[in-house]
Amino acid sequence: MSAWQKHLDENIEEILIDEQMLAKRVNELAKEISAAYQTLDIDELVVIGVLRGSVIFMSDLIRRLILPVTIDFLAISSYTKGTRTSGTVRILKDIAESITDKHVLVIEDIVDTGLTLQCLLDLLGARRPKSLKICTLLDKPTRRLVDLEADYVGFQIPDKFVVGYGLDYEGHYRQVPYIGVLKPEAYQ
């Protein structure tokens, strides 16, 4: 067994969502999203990934969309690294193209307090897209501080510290192919 595998065995308490469940749900979401935009007969859907947690989910999802898609990326500073209650985020890397008059789908890995989502909606909504929807892989509704929901949700999960499939702890575990619960000893 490799040192990395041993590390995972020792630090991951439980596999919450395995690879099969992820693939199945991503497929379902892609069908749902494709159907919704197909009825609008759009000529472009701008899919915006919020760096960095969304990249793995986004790359799996867009390959299953039966739509004309372009992609862009946004990096924001998280309020959690400053004060939790301020609820404001700063753009670290802006999207490359204008979204004015375009259909936009923002991809998140997780909606927790909802503060990031609120800021994203404000920031991107001010640029007058034709439509603005949010798709998140994970949703922790019990942690919500603002009354906001994503339009498309992969899984609702309990308030546990999860890593993998894009989600990190101090930058690590993003490449783990499943969503796992990190043991409290690993981050306390």
Ligand code: PRP
């Ligand atoms: C995570 C996640 C969301 C945000 C959700 O980002 O990707 O953007 O937190 O939390 P909220 O609903 O409480 O606002 P993080 O700052 O961990 O950055 P990362 O995507 O680079 O991991």
